[in-house]
Every structure is written in C-alpha cells, then in structure tokens.
Amino acid sequence: MNVLVYGAGQLAQMMYLAGAPLNLNVLAVDVANKTVVHPVEKTVLPQSLEQAINDADVLTVEFEHVPEELLLVAEESGKLSPNLQSILVGADRVREKHLLESLNIANCEHEIITDIAQLDGICERLGEKIIFKSSRDGYDGYGQWRSSTAADLPELKNIFTKLDLHKVPIVAEKMCPFTRELSLLGARNESGEIVVYPLAQNTHHEGQLHTSIAPAPLLSEALQAQALDIFTRLAEKLEYVGVLAVELFEHDGVLLVNELAPRVHNSGHWSMHGADTCQFENHLRAVCALPLGSTEHGPAAAMINIIGCNTFSKNFLSISGVHFHWYGKTVREKRKMGHINVTANSYADLADKFGNLSEYLPMEFFPKLLADADRIK
Amino acid sequence: MNVLVYGAGQLAQMMYLAGAPLNLNVLAVDVANKTVVHPVEKTVLPQSLEQAINDADVLTVEFEHVPEELLLVAEESGKLSPNLQSILVGADRVREKHLLESLNIANCEHEIITDIAQLDGICERLGEKIIFKSSRDGYDGYGQWRSSTAADLPELKNIFTKLDLHKVPIVAEKMCPFTRELSLLGARNESGEIVVYPLAQNTHHEGQLHTSIAPAPLLSEALQAQALDIFTRLAEKLEYVGVLAVELFEHDGVLLVNELAPRVHNSGHWSMHGADTCQFENHLRAVCALPLGSTEHGPAAAMINIIGCNTFSKNFLSISGVHFHWYGKTVREKRKMGHINVTANSYADLADKFGNLSEYLPMEFFPKLLADADRIK
Incomplete structure (x- = not known):
C-alpha cells in the first residue's frame, strides 16, 4: 500500500520507519514546493504530486497547516484520512471552539x-x-x-x-489556572475501533514542548476515563480516522481542552519505546484500515526534546532504557532537532535517568529537565 | 555516519530502519551485481561500490557468504566490522571447528x-x-x-x-542427541563492552527456522551463564565487533556449539519488540563505536517466520502484542517473506497468542506453531 503524507518533516520520517515493516510505502510531500520527497533522505523523487496522489492508496498529513488548496485536491481524491473537516478544525481555532462547544466539552x-x-x-x-x-x-x-x-x-x-x-x-x-498540562493521544479507524494511550504530562518552556512523561504521574483512573470520554466524543463527531492529539489542562481534577492536533504529536513520541504499538504505527494502521495496535505500556516513560543544539556526545546511550531519535535537520535556534526516549521501571527510576542524562547533555538546552526529575521523584 | 552493508536483504533493511533514528545512513551492497542499493526500496543508487566504500565510515555484512574478493577489499579499507577473520570463521566450518577446539568450547x-x-x-x-x-x-x-x-x-x-x-x-x-536448539545473540564493541540477549529456543522444520521464543522456557541462570561464557570467549578471541549469533544444542544441561553466524540473526528478531534495544540497533551501535544498549526484556516474546506464503489477511494484527515485519520480496517456496513478533506476559499467554494467530494464518505454512504453543503452555 502507498501512503502519501503532506509534510516532509520528522513526523513523516517516523511514519516511514513505522510503515516499512507493515509493507506500507510512505512518501512525503514538501508542501512549499509541491514536490514528492523521500521521508528519510529528503531526496526529491521523480514523480509529480499529481502522480503520487494517483498512486497513493491513502493520503494523510503530518501537520494541519497544509495550504487549503492542496487539502481540497486531497479530499477530492477520496483518499484523505483524517478527513478535511478534521484537519481544518485543527488548523482553525474558531472551528475548534465551535466543535468543543457543540459537544459541551470543557475548554477555557x-x-x-x-x-x-x-x-x-x-x-x-x-x-x-x-x-x-x-x-x-x-x-x-x-x-x-x-x-x-x-x-x-x-x-x-x-x-x-x-x-x-x-x-x-x-x-x-x-488564562485558565491549571495544575498541569496533559495530552491524550488516541487512534480511531474506519470501523470505529478506538484505542488511547495513557495521558502524558507535558512540560513547556517558552512556548515549546520540552518533556512528556507517560503515564502522567499520579494518573487516576477517573482522569483517564474523563480523557477517553473527551477523545471518543471528538473522534466520533468528526468521523475521525487516524491518530488525534488532544492537549489538555488539568485543574482541580477536571480536564479542559486546550487544543486539538489532527495528527501524530510530539507528546506521543515516548510511545516509540514506552508502548506496545507506537503512535506512528497506530496512525498508519488506522488510515490503512488495519486493526489498531495495543497501547499497553510500561510503568514510566518519557520523551525529551532536543531543541536548537547538535553538539553533544552520544554517550548518553550508555544509560539503559535510553534511545535517540535524530531528525537529520540543520541546526537553528529553537528548532526541534531530535528527541531522547527513556523507559524506566518507576518514576523514581525515571528521575534518576533524567539526572544521569544531565551529566551528558548541554544543560542550557534542557532547562526543565532537572525540575522535571524533581517533580516525579 | 555512513554504514555500508554487504548484502541487501531483510537484515540490511532492518538495519536501515534501526539506523535512521541514530542518524546513521545505511546503504546496502547487492553483492551479486556489485551495485549499491537502498536497503528498503532496493532501488539501485547512482554511486559505484568503490565510491560507497570511500564514503562509508563503517562497512559491515548481513551474511557471511560475501564473495571473498569483496571482503578483502572491504578489509583493506580498514572499516570492516566485524573483522575479516570473524566473517570467514562464520563462512567456513573448518575454521569454525578450529576456533572452537582452540578455545576448548564444547561442540559435536x-x-x-x-x-x-x-x-x-x-x-x-x-x-x-x-x-x-x-x-x-x-x-x-x-x-x-x-x-x-x-x-x-x-x-x-x-x-x-x-x-x-x-x-x-x-x-x-x-549426530548429537539434544533436548533443544537454542541460540545466544550478543554484541561486543571496540572498547570490549559486551551485552547478550537471553538464550532463545528455536524450532526448525525442514532445515529452516520457524519459531524463536525468548527467553527460552525454563531458562536457568546457570545455562545463561554458560552461554555468556561461550560468547565472551569467542568474541574476545576474534576481537569481534558487532552482533554475533551462536547456535547451540542443549543436552543434559550442557551447551554444545552448533554454528556461528557473524551477524544479526533470524533468531534475534524477537528483540525488535521483546527487548529494550533490538539486535539491529545494537549491531549498529557496536560497529559505530557507540555504547551498547540494554538487552532488558519482558517475560516472554517470540518470532514466527512467514515462509513461502503471502496470501493472508493482516487481521491477526488485532491480537495485542502482535507485530508484523514484511520484507517486500517476491514469493517463492521456502523463501522467508517476513516475520511476526509476539510479546506476552507469560509463556501461557504466549501460547494463547499462538493459538489465536492460528485462527488467522494459513496453517500449512506454520506447521510447528501449535506444537510450539503446546510445549510452552
């Protein structure tokens, strides 16, 4: 099966890597140039966008801000998942708010x-x-x-x-007061099957995600059930197919929806090592009409973004449960260059590994790491 | 870093997929045509073999039967890991027997x-x-x-x-009497660091591997220690760098070495879902002078080869802990087409999943699956 992804960044790359074992041939569209590129090597491929759309069995997106004229062509092909409406909701805060209000889903x-x-x-x-x-x-x-x-x-x-x-x-x-920022990622396929990951707890710094910890510490069954309910109502209303990310605020045990992202999401990268089926595989399974994979997970996992730096030794790989994901991009200030995934046997163990990582990493680029470790000790 | 793999089959493909996140650019050599190919898409790339050797930081192999004249050129470049001697030992039973005898390692x-x-x-x-x-x-x-x-x-x-x-x-x-066939996979890097996976128990049928279960059921610490000792002595004697597979017979609690494979090995594919770091990543870490990854593993995992068939529904993916790896090859009798990885919470759970899989798979191609399930129940 051929899958064409609008957007040629790291999310398309990770879809390619998750898709190859499933016999899915994932190509990417550089939406700025309307060229078809290899999602890992970024080489421009000979086929035109039109040809690639023709050859594709499924069209999907790695980001919601695809130019609308491209999305309209994609929708017309009848192959776009998630559907146009879902992508537009993610790209437009007014549509998003209307959707949340129409479903009576709490938000700011x-x-x-x-x-x-x-x-x-x-x-x-x-x-x-x-x-x-x-x-x-x-x-x-x-x-x-x-x-x-x-x-x-x-x-x-x-x-x-x-x-x-x-x-x-x-x-x-x-500005809502909140205790913490969380996100729920889940997938829905055409037959209406739904799986969700445990809520992840996210740390932002200057508007960028720095760390996700999953499951979110002290995650109660009630909170996870609340998140699942929100996810299910949104996904069903949108007739959503694929992975959908819901960013949330927790305040006094109540979840408010902050934002929706109609795609795989940075706060779900931990699932590459922390869950039975990672978000990229589940997105592909969903859009390719395959059964969804289990989201069973270990006791504690984390994703740490590498932002704006590329000068560090890889010796942190000596820490057990630590894996490296590099996106192959030119370094720029504030640019997401890659991420580090960590799995651990407990939150205390995870905190120890954060501390251990801090001995290898240029800490000016990881300003929240030790505070995160302290929070989960 | 650029890694050039001699051999362009599924093992090179899985190295590519494991290498991309580590920022390793893995290319493959089709040794029959001496062309350089993309390990996943198998497209012939423009560079000559000579150029690719020049561009590579590391040369390695996915099988030991690379024509000797190619291996000699590779060795001369000073970039070959594992070294020539190790590859030749794997390709020549006389050298293999001499090595085992010189180390007093039990064999038939x-x-x-x-x-x-x-x-x-x-x-x-x-x-x-x-x-x-x-x-x-x-x-x-x-x-x-x-x-x-x-x-x-x-x-x-x-x-x-x-x-x-x-x-x-x-x-x-x-012909040695033996209770079961096992294999030990491990990795050694240049600094002499060694990690091993737990012994896997292998089921063969008509000379082909059908199933690997890891850890091998009823694996005692003493048996694993015996295997580690054999691995260490072999790897150190060979100054081995990379993943090395040791095929073994167990008889009365004693291990006899059957064969060595100086490479990643079919009986280690379970590690892609069953261990913290899979064999492909550890091979690359070893040959690229990175710290080796932990081989921590769950209670029970398995690899089931898909041999000689390509007509089945993928609905077995609905079984939790089940993952699919397809090699993208044309079907031929007895050809390894792909494999299914299974992780489970116990051997009984694993046996149940084998039973569950049997409801989806064309069982004439999986003649040992239910007997394997019975053995581990």
Missing part, C-alpha cells in the same frame, strides 16, 4: 473577536489575564498576544485594528 | 574429511548417525548429507569421490 472561557469593538469590556467578562490567539496561523501580522492587566488593551487594539478580523478572527481566551 | 564430535580414505571406519569412531557438511557453501555439488547406518557410506563415498576435498573439505559430525 473565550470570545471570538471578529470586530475590534468586542474588546470593550472584555476584561470585565474574561478577567484581565487574557491570551489572544489568531484563529489561523501563517498570516502576516497574526500571532499570539497576552494581556496582564486592562492597561494592556489599548496597545492590543492598535495592533488588531490593522488586521482583517473578519477573515482571520482572534480567539480571546481567559 | 567431528572429523574434517580432506581425503576419501578418512571415511574408512568412521562409523566406529563417530557412530553410524553422521551428518556430513561441506565446509563452505556455494560450491557446485557440495551440500549436506546424512548417514543413518554404515550401509549408507558406500554411496556417500561415491559422491565425495567427485569432489575436491582438499579445496572444500567436509566436516563429518556425529
């Missing part, structure tokens, strides 16, 4: 700003701490902004006045 | 036949049940023969008279 209190006048009195309604997010990414001048006090609003108004809020609305979200 | 009683006259009285010396093996493979007219009674000898003499026994001697081996 918010307003959708399509007119600058809506900012009037917003601090009375949502509080002073608000995060403003463009509904869609990749438009000049758009992005994310924060207000800490009502005094920040005039400047934000200035900025927003220059934007076309009808075309690209802004989602103003009350 | 045998004589090396370089002259037809040596057959006189051989049944008095080795018993009537003898297996005669050409010392090297791939020569016309050579192969393996058996005698069941002394009356079989005249016909064998007739056959052997036509062979050049000085060029390719025959090893006459007493």
Whole structure:
C-alpha cells in the first residue's frame, strides 16, 4: 500500500520507519514546493504530486497547516484520512471552539473577536489575564498576544485594528489556572475501533514542548476515563480516522481542552519505546484500515526534546532504557532537532535517568529537565 | 555516519530502519551485481561500490557468504566490522571447528574429511548417525548429507569421490542427541563492552527456522551463564565487533556449539519488540563505536517466520502484542517473506497468542506453531 503524507518533516520520517515493516510505502510531500520527497533522505523523487496522489492508496498529513488548496485536491481524491473537516478544525481555532462547544466539552472561557469593538469590556467578562490567539496561523501580522492587566488593551487594539478580523478572527481566551498540562493521544479507524494511550504530562518552556512523561504521574483512573470520554466524543463527531492529539489542562481534577492536533504529536513520541504499538504505527494502521495496535505500556516513560543544539556526545546511550531519535535537520535556534526516549521501571527510576542524562547533555538546552526529575521523584 | 552493508536483504533493511533514528545512513551492497542499493526500496543508487566504500565510515555484512574478493577489499579499507577473520570463521566450518577446539568450547564430535580414505571406519569412531557438511557453501555439488547406518557410506563415498576435498573439505559430525536448539545473540564493541540477549529456543522444520521464543522456557541462570561464557570467549578471541549469533544444542544441561553466524540473526528478531534495544540497533551501535544498549526484556516474546506464503489477511494484527515485519520480496517456496513478533506476559499467554494467530494464518505454512504453543503452555 502507498501512503502519501503532506509534510516532509520528522513526523513523516517516523511514519516511514513505522510503515516499512507493515509493507506500507510512505512518501512525503514538501508542501512549499509541491514536490514528492523521500521521508528519510529528503531526496526529491521523480514523480509529480499529481502522480503520487494517483498512486497513493491513502493520503494523510503530518501537520494541519497544509495550504487549503492542496487539502481540497486531497479530499477530492477520496483518499484523505483524517478527513478535511478534521484537519481544518485543527488548523482553525474558531472551528475548534465551535466543535468543543457543540459537544459541551470543557475548554477555557473565550470570545471570538471578529470586530475590534468586542474588546470593550472584555476584561470585565474574561478577567484581565487574557491570551489572544489568531484563529489561523501563517498570516502576516497574526500571532499570539497576552494581556496582564486592562492597561494592556489599548496597545492590543492598535495592533488588531490593522488586521482583517473578519477573515482571520482572534480567539480571546481567559488564562485558565491549571495544575498541569496533559495530552491524550488516541487512534480511531474506519470501523470505529478506538484505542488511547495513557495521558502524558507535558512540560513547556517558552512556548515549546520540552518533556512528556507517560503515564502522567499520579494518573487516576477517573482522569483517564474523563480523557477517553473527551477523545471518543471528538473522534466520533468528526468521523475521525487516524491518530488525534488532544492537549489538555488539568485543574482541580477536571480536564479542559486546550487544543486539538489532527495528527501524530510530539507528546506521543515516548510511545516509540514506552508502548506496545507506537503512535506512528497506530496512525498508519488506522488510515490503512488495519486493526489498531495495543497501547499497553510500561510503568514510566518519557520523551525529551532536543531543541536548537547538535553538539553533544552520544554517550548518553550508555544509560539503559535510553534511545535517540535524530531528525537529520540543520541546526537553528529553537528548532526541534531530535528527541531522547527513556523507559524506566518507576518514576523514581525515571528521575534518576533524567539526572544521569544531565551529566551528558548541554544543560542550557534542557532547562526543565532537572525540575522535571524533581517533580516525579 | 555512513554504514555500508554487504548484502541487501531483510537484515540490511532492518538495519536501515534501526539506523535512521541514530542518524546513521545505511546503504546496502547487492553483492551479486556489485551495485549499491537502498536497503528498503532496493532501488539501485547512482554511486559505484568503490565510491560507497570511500564514503562509508563503517562497512559491515548481513551474511557471511560475501564473495571473498569483496571482503578483502572491504578489509583493506580498514572499516570492516566485524573483522575479516570473524566473517570467514562464520563462512567456513573448518575454521569454525578450529576456533572452537582452540578455545576448548564444547561442540559435536567431528572429523574434517580432506581425503576419501578418512571415511574408512568412521562409523566406529563417530557412530553410524553422521551428518556430513561441506565446509563452505556455494560450491557446485557440495551440500549436506546424512548417514543413518554404515550401509549408507558406500554411496556417500561415491559422491565425495567427485569432489575436491582438499579445496572444500567436509566436516563429518556425529549426530548429537539434544533436548533443544537454542541460540545466544550478543554484541561486543571496540572498547570490549559486551551485552547478550537471553538464550532463545528455536524450532526448525525442514532445515529452516520457524519459531524463536525468548527467553527460552525454563531458562536457568546457570545455562545463561554458560552461554555468556561461550560468547565472551569467542568474541574476545576474534576481537569481534558487532552482533554475533551462536547456535547451540542443549543436552543434559550442557551447551554444545552448533554454528556461528557473524551477524544479526533470524533468531534475534524477537528483540525488535521483546527487548529494550533490538539486535539491529545494537549491531549498529557496536560497529559505530557507540555504547551498547540494554538487552532488558519482558517475560516472554517470540518470532514466527512467514515462509513461502503471502496470501493472508493482516487481521491477526488485532491480537495485542502482535507485530508484523514484511520484507517486500517476491514469493517463492521456502523463501522467508517476513516475520511476526509476539510479546506476552507469560509463556501461557504466549501460547494463547499462538493459538489465536492460528485462527488467522494459513496453517500449512506454520506447521510447528501449535506444537510450539503446546510445549510452552
């Protein structure tokens, strides 16, 4: 079977590696150039995108911000999984919020700003701490902004006045207090079968994921059941096929949905060593109409991102249960270069391994690692 | 780092898949055509063999019967791991027997036949049940023969008279009684670090490996220690770098070496799901001077070869802990097409999964599966 992935980054690469044993021939699309590339070597292949779509049995995505005109062609072929609607929900915060509201799934209190006048009195309604997010990414001048006090609003108004809020609305979200950030990854196939991984606990730093620990420490059955319920309602509503990632906040034992990603997800990389079937294999199984694989997992696993650095010895591989995944990219500040997977017999053991890793790694690039170790000791 | 593998079959393919995450660029040599090929897609690549040797940091093999002139060039480059001597030992039963004898490592009683006259009285010396093996493979007219009674000898003499026994001697081996066939796989790197996997128990049928179960059921610490001792003495004597497979017979709690394979081995495929670091990754770690990975393993894992068939549904993937590895080859009778890996919580659970698999698989191609299940119940 031929699988064509829109996007040619590390997620497509890891799909290729998971697909080959299943006799799945995974190719990638460099969406910027509309070329077909080898997902590992990144060499441009001779076939045109059109040809590759024709040859493919399945089209899928490694990121949700594929240009819409490409997605429309993909959808028309009848081979796209997950479906267009699901991808668009992931790419558009307004659609995402509408979906969550329609299913009564808890999420941060918010307003959708399509007119600058809506900012009037917003601090009375949502509080002073608000995060403003463009509904869609990749438009000049758009992005994310924060207000800490009502005094920040005039400047934000200035900025927003220059934007076309009808075309690209802004989602103003009350900054929810939360105990921790979690994510639930799961897969659904065409026959409606669903499997989910245990909730992972995620550590972010300057807007980037640094560490995922799975299962999330102190994970109760009730919390996992709550997450499964959210996942199931979303996946069924979307008639979703593939792996879907749900980013969550936990507050007082209650989960709020923060974001959806209609694809395999960085916070699921631990599953490559920590679970019976990794997220890449389960995504491929789902989109290729194969039975889903078990998500049985060990007592404690983690994924540590390697961000913005490529100068370190690989001697950390001497630590048992430690594996290395390199994406083969040119180094840039803040760029995800690879990740380290760790499996352990307990959280204490995992903490020890984090400590052990810190002796090998350039710690300025892993600012959260030791704090994470302390949290799980 | 660039790794060039002599041999472009499934073992090179699985090395590629294990190497990519480690930032190892694995290419393969089709030794029949002396072309460089992509180990997964098998496409012929533009570089010449000479160029590829130049570009490589490491040369290694996926089988021991690489034409000697190619091995000599490889050895000359100073990049070959394991070394030439180790590969030749695996390719030549006389060298293998000399090595075992020089280390006093128990193996089946045998004589090396370089002259037809040596057959006189051989049944008095080795018993009537003898297996005669050409010392090297791939020569016309050579192969393996058996005698069941002394009356079989005249016909064998007739056959052997036509062979050049000085060029390719025959090893006459007493058929040893044994309880079971086992194999030990391990890796050694340049700094002398050694790791071994638990002994696997192997089931053969008509000369082909059908199933490996690891750890071997009822594996005692003493037996594993005996195997480790054999492995260590062999690997150190050979100054071996890479994964080495030792095929063994167990008789009355004593291990006899049957054969050596200077490479990753079919009976180690279970490690892809059953051990912390699989044999392919450990081979690459060894030959690339990386620290070896832990061989920690679960309670029970197995590898089931798919031989000579390609018509079955993949619905067996619905069984938890079951994974599929397909080699992408054209089907031929007796050809290894792929394998199924199974992990389980106990041998009883493993036996249940074998039974479960039998409901999905065309059982005429898996004639030993249910007997294996019965043995471990």
